[in-house]
Amino acid sequence: MSDAIVFLGVTTNLLELISFLLAVITVALTIRQIHWGWLFSIVSSGLYAAVFFDAKLYGDMGLQGMFILVSIWGWWQWWRGNSEDERLQVTSLSLRQKIFFMVLWGALFAALVVFLKRYTDTDVPYADGFLTAGSLVGQFLLSRKKLENWTIWIIVDVLYVGLYLYKNLQLTALLYAVFVVMAVMGLRSWSKACQQ
Incomplete structure (x- = not known):
């Protein structure tokens, strides 16, 4: 699954492509408050853990494991x-x-930076730690249907685009650019449904 392929003009591999497609489905279902989105989140997160391990983004890799656990809880x-x-x-x-x-x-950011600097060979401990911490908070708020989860995702996703471009994960950078647009859509949709 590591052979290079071209998708939407971006060089990637099959594992990243499948993860990409499942993640888009996840967010689309979440915006519509359809609980099946959590199942797609679990599968996508498992696949993305392998993608991030390969890119030495260990915070993001570990985050996928947390996403799986929080997704099971969120689905419930x-x-x-x-x-x-x-x-x-x-x-x-x-x-x-x-x-x-x-x-x-x-x-969480402070703790993750210490861990990443001490126990991994990542070259981006601050970016990885900050975005991983924000993603954990965003995912928890999403699981409780808190409106503010979308604001966190907008911030995190914008920053992830730059990080993934730096790590040469072009398709994942594109995915997170799509996520920014989808998070804005989610914020608008959920704002209408919000019951304070």
Whole structure:
């Protein structure tokens, strides 16, 4: 699966291409609040773990494992809802919750940078750590249908485009550019559905 192929004018391999397509399906279903998106997330994350291992993006590789775990939990949350009679609804974070998640992002970033610098041979520990931490926070908020997840994804995805171009993962950079547009669409769609 590592043989080079060209897709949309970008050189890639079959593993990255399949991961790309599944990830687009994941986000499209998530924007529409369809719980099956979590299944596609699990498969895409598993495949992307191999892509990122090959690129020495260990934070992103580990993130895929976390995405799998959070996706299983998120699928359960979306399916089960808040109670047996009520499906999980889109809501917004309080100011206190926003501050908490910003501090959490910072703490995860610091811990990941230390880990990446000490235990891996990555050449981008700060970028990898910052974006991995933000992705963890965004994924958790997504699993709870919090509107602010889309804002985090917009920020993270824009920065990921640059990182993946730097690491010569052109198709994945294109994917994250598509994700930026889809995250804006998600923010608009979920804003209309938000029940504060």
